[in-house]
Amino acid sequence: MNMITRIKGLFSVKSALQASAAGIIAAGVIVSGVPQGLIAAHADPVAVQAPQVPSFADVVGAVSPAVVSVRVQTNIDETADNGNGFSFNFGGEGFDQLPDDHPLKRFFKEFGGPGFDGDGNGRRNPHKMPHGKGHLRPTAQGSGFFISADGYVVTNNHVVSDGEAYTVVMNDGTELDAKLVGKDSRTDLAVLKVDDKAKRTFTYVKFADDSKVRVGDWVVAVGNPFGLGGTVTAGIISARGRDIGSGPYDDYLQVDAAVNKGNSGGPTFNLSGEVVGINTAIFSPSGGNVGIAFAIPSTVAQGVVNDLIKNGSVSRGWLGVQIQPVTRDIADSLGLSEASGALVVAPQEGSPGQKAGMKKGDVVTAVNGEPIKDARDLAKRIAGFRPGSKAEVTIWRDGKSEVLSLTLGALPADQTQAQADEQQGDEQTQPSTDKALAGLGLSVAPAEDGTGVTVTDVDPVSDAADKGMKQGETITSVNNQEVKTPEDIEKVIDKARNQGRPKALFQVESQEGTRFIALDISNKG
Template structure:
């Protein structure tokens, strides 16, 4: 039988770092100064010629978490999941398969006959916490994914078979229900009140060690992680490992402020970077899962990207801010509201958009059918738009050599070609666009343009063909960056071209 602690790993390039699903629980506590702590000596007297240095108050003690653990530890549970996996059909012996030894153990007259497929149980572990005395439990969606049986174990050793009321992979939140009464529960806090530098506590089952307590501080808020569009994570340095997934994160007041979910690691274990789902996000998801069994999210129909300093300069912004609209889906709420590619969304329903990652959680949390006010920057001017939010429904690479590029595009350092009707049809383009067939040294390479990219727009002007691109390059400003819109695969994105030289 295989036992696995539930984890979710996303390898990155270079250092092969990983996002590993984990979880942790935190118990609230108060600052505590030991009664027998030594009194600091009085500072030496200073002469009238030297003023005493002014310093911030010293911390005279560390928090004692034991009262919090005693009070709220019983509300943290261990979750075991079982999944029955069918094994492949066995073939005859002597074919090099893994079942030869098993075949030889059979009586002679059974050997060589195909064996029936078997179910091999795979076990996994995680954590969770009780939010209602009647048996409602929060945990991570990845803890109970594909589970055939979910078992919840309390600190008093009682075990219950749990029903999965619902799970939401977008936020990695799941709600379980066990049939029990008068269970210990946690107290909910407000993750918006959490501050960087505050103490937090985790309780969970790392590597199967139940009710393990670890503590640390809040390292950052509002972190955006790959493939987690709708969660502004809380980053902590609390020790979290596989098996902690789904446990609560507590503040010093004894309130749950998050669900520990992931760690960033090169080894698969704790390295000081842990991430928790804000409890405000989790509770909103929980209410919808209990009421409807699924989560409804708002949808605008735009593709967005972040603003680098170079892109900000190319759009005339004094500093990077907002979400840059890289694409607008036809017949979407964004299209009907008048949003255009190249707009920079700086405010959504009264909330400032500092980073592109700020926008998706706000849109997702908007009630379907309601109207949202958007403040955008277009051609350096502010514009107010209104969008009616709808519900979110769950290129050939050319060849050639750089020195064969048309001299009219030498200042870009690319060779380009007009798109054929077949290429336009495949890309879904009615007209316009040129395909990059080769990239040499120059602004295009520095901006990240690749062979196979389709250039759609330079500055505020759509590119019709190679001849027009020549004219646009000739008129491009030589003293500031200029944005260029690129189609790459199924996505579009803006890149910033440094000031173009016309000496080529």
């Protein structure tokens, strides 16, 4: 159809419409703009029949009275802080002790500043600028929740750790003073007790069995993000057993409910209103929520909280050895069929492990017959015992299993991973002549103090370089045999090759501590 045909068609349609309209007018009258005999069309509203997502309102309504905000105050000595990173110290005097004609005082009176309410009238605001000894100022704010009718509150250790006074703010705005019952830095948990002279009965919540929580289950987080008390967010369990490097007992639930600063210490609930986790950390390049938050599992929290309420501290079993994971390379170097267990880097002098005969290079494969998956598993397993408990520890040494019987000690309050207490050798040192270890990409020389072999050079394209070995580090043993010369290393490697092992286990010491590295020895050079 060409353009002319289209235009003719339009005139034909128009003529037909005019004829129809004339007929309608002839047949009747027009009422309210609608020809008689015609009915005005009305569109129906959109209505979608779709599955309805369950509401969280019932859960939130039930648990919200049990969730609180936690405010922490700390003593500030003489130095006043305006909250923006600037501190002012006037020889022990407060800002308001300055003469009225002092230029600093005139400036802040005019423009508002620390110690003033900002309206230019110079009125003192003690909350903005405490001064002198004995004055408290707010330093932290987080979340928490009641776990008993008489006012025990659970929160994070990092919320209250530096505090000297604590205030619990309920969801109806009621403020109550609280005392610190106990705290545990290793699990980042703390317990407060409300000082309630009215002896009221508080709404409280209970811990769930988080072993029944599945990845994908709905959860609801309630807390105090950015000081906005009573904020509710929802999401799902994203993962279980997360190790974020915060401590030896990491076993976090990962959730994608929005968690931000101020949510710390707040609860994450299942749809039955039970606490499945306690929010403690977020992963955030920006500092705000990106959908990755970590919560302490309820079963971990429950045991710690009970100990804190009963004793004010947590008692844990102590083995007293520094450990590291067993990689596939390390397993090959030791003749282990699986890359599991915990490699002993060094037993601490006088520790239960050292007394029982544990040595560096041993691999702990089981405790009381239960297999150990990795170093973190061993740390949690030992911590689960009470001090004084008897334990049977299975180790792998020199290509075979042994069982050591021991009595666990008590983990010291500030115990960190034990460092090796190496004895300094008094043997005459060998001449410091560099020697290349064929096929390993290493040049070594006897250490000046006789305690091992110093790495003098590392081939940048070698397996040793890939594993992080550096010039200046000291090799103290290979396959758990002490070495003092390059010839010692070669003998041990030759023996391992004759046994058909593709790797050799090097113990390496540096300023950062001791570690084990498994190097490929299949290439004879």
